[in-house]
Amino acid sequence: MTYHLLIEARDRMGLIHSISGVLYEFGLNIEQNNEFVDPGHGRFFMRTEFSGDIDESILAAAISSRLPDVLIRISPKSEKKVVVMVTKEPHCLGDLLIRARYRELGMDILAVVSNHHGLRDLVEGFGVPYHHVPHEGRNREEHEHDILEIIKEYDPEYVVLAKYMRILSSSFVGQFPHRIINIHHSFLPAFIGAAPYKQAYERGVKIIGATAHFVNDELDDGPIITQGVIPINHTFSALDMAQAGRDVEKQVLAKALKLVFDDRVFIFGKKTIIFE
Amino acid sequence: MTYHLLIEARDRMGLIHSISGVLYEFGLNIEQNNEFVDPGHGRFFMRTEFSGDIDESILAAAISSRLPDVLIRISPKSEKKVVVMVTKEPHCLGDLLIRARYRELGMDILAVVSNHHGLRDLVEGFGVPYHHVPHEGRNREEHEHDILEIIKEYDPEYVVLAKYMRILSSSFVGQFPHRIINIHHSFLPAFIGAAPYKQAYERGVKIIGATAHFVNDELDDGPIITQGVIPINHTFSALDMAQAGRDVEKQVLAKALKLVFDDRVFIFGKKTIIFE
Amino acid sequence: MTYHLLIEARDRMGLIHSISGVLYEFGLNIEQNNEFVDPGHGRFFMRTEFSGDIDESILAAAISSRLPDVLIRISPKSEKKVVVMVTKEPHCLGDLLIRARYRELGMDILAVVSNHHGLRDLVEGFGVPYHHVPHEGRNREEHEHDILEIIKEYDPEYVVLAKYMRILSSSFVGQFPHRIINIHHSFLPAFIGAAPYKQAYERGVKIIGATAHFVNDELDDGPIITQGVIPINHTFSALDMAQAGRDVEKQVLAKALKLVFDDRVFIFGKKTIIFE
C-alpha cells in the first residue's frame, strides 16, 4: 500500500535524517520525497510517498516520540470524497463529472448542490445526486443552513465550488477550514470581486486568467493553489473573454484539485507550498 | 517602397470599398490588410501595407476628399528614432542595445538618458551617447527640465522607459502624447505601484508577469500593448521573482516595441487595437 | 442573418475593391474581414463575415461574373453536423459531448461510432446514438464498409476522430475530402506513428504536445489546424505523459473544431490558412 506522509516543523538540523530514520526502521520504502524550508519563517515542510505495511497511528507516534513538536499527516493514497457546489454554468462541473467518472482526479463526487435547477439533467445523467437549494425567499443564513444540512449528510472531505456564484459567510466557511476550494474567474489579485471579465474588458488587458484557491474569510483572498492564463486581443468582447476564460477555468480547477487530492499541498499562512 | 496606411473612422458601409478603390486607382499593391470594427463604439480601424511609388500627402488628400471625416496616417516603412530612459537595471536596456545594433526591432537608439551613471560603460560600448542627469538636489520639475533639454536635442519619435524607476509628471508626459512606452514589472492591473514583486510574494501568486504600455497621466494606467507571464512557485523569494521577472520584462518590452514601430498599434481611449 | 464568405484566388490588384464593391451594392454590412496573400504562390485568401438579407447563390453569381476565376464559399453562420468516431478513451469525446450539449463549438453531434462498446453509457447519457461496429473477424475493407453505412445515414458535414485508434484507408478518407479531423497525440512531426508517448519518454523530451489536423492519404501528414504543448520533466513515465497529454489533446481538438466549424480555415496544399 502507498501512503502520503506530510510533515511541517520548525526548521533545524537533522530533521530529514530523523524522519527518514523512522521510515527505515519500519522497513518502509521511500518512493518520492520532497522538502522545502521557508527561509523567512524558518519553517520546514516535507512530503514523502512511501510503500509498505504500516499502521498510520503507530508510525505517527514513532515520529512524534522523536520529534515532539512537528505536525504530522499520514494517509493512504486514496480518492477524496467531495461535494460540488454550482450555480448555472456547466463547463467546470461537466469537466469534473467526466474526470470523476473515469477516475482521473483522485476524487469521488458524492453529490452536487446548486441554488438553481438548470444543471440537474447533466448531473443525474452521471448517476450523481443533485440537490436544488433555492435561495429565493431565504436570507443567507437560512440558505446556507439548508445547504449545510445536505452537505453534512454526505460528510465530504472537501467542498468544491465549481462556479458557485454566491458569497459564503464566514460561519459557513468555518465549518470546512482549508477544505473549500474555489475557482475564481480572474488572474487574482487582478479584478477581485464581481464581473472580472467586464473589468478586464474595460482595462484592455491582453491576457486573462483564472485562479483556484482555498476559501477563507476574506473574499477572493484565500491561499492560491494554481493559476492559468490565456492571451486575448482587442477583438474580444467581455462575453468573448468569459467564453475564452471558461477553458482556463476548468483546466485550472482540475489541476488544483489533482494536487490537493494527491496530498501535495500545504497551507502556510495565506500561501501554499506545493510539491508537484 | 513599402508604406503603412492607418485609418480610423466612424463605421459605415462601403469604407473598405472606398479606401481600396483609391489604392487601386493609384496602382498601389496591397500586401497586407486588416480591419476591425469596435461594435460598442461603432468605430472602424484599418491598417494596410502597400507597395508602390506615391507621394504620401497626395494619397492622403485623395482619401480625404472621398471620406472627409477619417483619420489618416501614412508613413514609409522605416526605423523609428528613439531615446531610451533607464535607472540602474541593465536587462531591458542590454536587450534593446543588442537588438538595435542588429536592426531587429525597427528602432534606432539615438541616446540613453539615466538618473544614474552605472550603465554608462554598457551603453558607450555600443557607440550610443549616454547622458547622466542626476536627480539629487533637484526637484522633479528641475530634473525633468534637464532631461527634456537633452531629449529635445535628439528629436526622437518615441521615448522608451526601459526600467526608468521615477514617476514622470503630467507635464513631461504631455510633451510626448502616445509616444512614451513603459515596461511595468507586473501583470497589470495586479500589483499597481511600487515593489510589485514584494506584493506578489506576499500574496502567494503562482504566476507573475510584465506589462508594456503607453504612458499617460495616471500611474500604470495607460493603454496596454503587450503582457507576458512566467510560472513561479513557493520556492521563489521576492528576489527570485524579480530575477525571473526580468526575462519576461525584456521579452514583453521588445515585443511591444516591434509592434509599435511597425505601425501596428492604434490607441483608442485607454485601449489598444493591434494588427499582429 | 450572418454569413461567412470565403474567397480564394490568384492574387492581383483590385481584388478587395471588387469583392467589397459587390457586398456594398447588395447593401450587406461587413462585420469582420481578413485577407492573406501567400507571396510564394501568389495566392489570395479572404474571409468576410457580413450580415444582411441575401440569397447565397445570387451573391456568388454576382462575384463570379466580375471575377470569373475565383473560388467562392458562402454559408450562413450555423452549427455543423458531425459524426464522432472513437475507440476506448473518453477524454476527448466527453469534452465534445459537454461542449455540444451547451452549444459551445458550433457543432451538433449526430452520432458516435466506435469499434468498442465501452463508451456507450457515456454517449447515451447525453442522448446521442452510439453505434458499436466491431472490427473483430472483419478485414479493414469490410469494417470500414460497415462504418460508412452508418455514417452515410447521418449525412454529416464533418467526421471527427476523437481518439479513433485505427488507421483509415485512402478509400474511406476519399469519401470525405477535407472533412475528417483527427487529434494526434504528439507534437507532429515529432513522433509520427504509434506510441508517441513511449517515443517521447525514450527520447527524454521536456515538452509534449498534440496536433489537430485534417486527414489525408498519408498517415499523420494532413494539413495541421492547431497544436498545443505541455511541459513535462524526468519524473514523468510514459504513462504519466499520456495522462498529461490528454488535457492537451482535448483542448487542441476543441480549439481546432471551433475554428473549422466557424468557417475560419482554408486548406491550401498541405497547409492551412486560419483567420482567427
Place this chain on the structure above:
Amino acid sequence: MTYHLLIEARDRMGLIHSISGVLYEFGLNIEQNNEFVDPGHGRFFMRTEFSGDIDESILAAAISSRLPDVLIRISPKSEKKVVVMVTKEPHCLGDLLIRARYRELGMDILAVVSNHHGLRDLVEGFGVPYHHVPHEGRNREEHEHDILEIIKEYDPEYVVLAKYMRILSSSFVGQFPHRIINIHHSFLPAFIGAAPYKQAYERGVKIIGATAHFVNDELDDGPIITQGVIPINHTFSALDMAQAGRDVEKQVLAKALKLVFDDRVFIFGKKTIIFE
C-alpha cells in the same frame, strides 16, 4: 560557504537516511534537498545544497566509506568557466554576454571562438577575447585542431555552442564529455538536421521551438536539457519563423545554462534529470 552535493546510486532503502546522517554529523545545514528514483532502472539521484565549513574530499570520503558504490560530486557554489563558440548570428551570444557581464547565469565567459569574424566588435566591446579560426582551406580535422588549441589554453569547464553552425567530430566532442552544450533551432526530435525552419514552413506547423542539449556523438541526439516553443501561423515565412525562433533560442539556452551551471542537471543515458 554553500556547496552542491550530487549523488547517484543504485536505489535501496536507507539512502537518504545514510547520506543525511553524514551531513548531520559534520554539522552541515541542508538548505535544499531533492531526490528522484528512476523506477525503471532502480536508480537513485539526489541533489543537496548545504552550507557550512567542510573539506570536500573529506566529506566525499565519509559518504563513500558508508556507501561505497555511489557516485559523488561535491563542489562549492561558484561561477563556471566557459568558452563560447559561434558562427555568424549574434542573438544568443549577445544575450550571454549581457547576462555574464551582470553575473546572471553563474557563468564567466573566458573567450569566444568563431569560424567567422563578424562578431568580433560585439565581443570585444564586452572586454572578452575573440578568436577567429577560419575553416577555409582547412579540413575538419585541421580546423578542430586549431580550435582545440585555443580552447585548451583557457581550460574551461564548459563549451557553449551559441549557434555554432558546423558539425563537430566525435573526436572533438570526446574531449569534453558532458561538457558541451548546444542550442538547436527546432523542437527536437522534430526537424533534425539542417534548415529546420524551412522544414517547419513546408510542413505548416503552428508552433516552433528550440532545444538546448548536451552534445554527444550523434547529431542532434544528445540529452535534452530544456525546450521552449512559440506559436506561429500561416503568415510566417521561413524567414519570419527563424526570426521568431531567435527569441526562443536565446531564452532556452539561457535557461539551460543556468540549470547546468547551478549543478542541477544529472545525465543518465540519453536523458537528463533536473532538480529545478
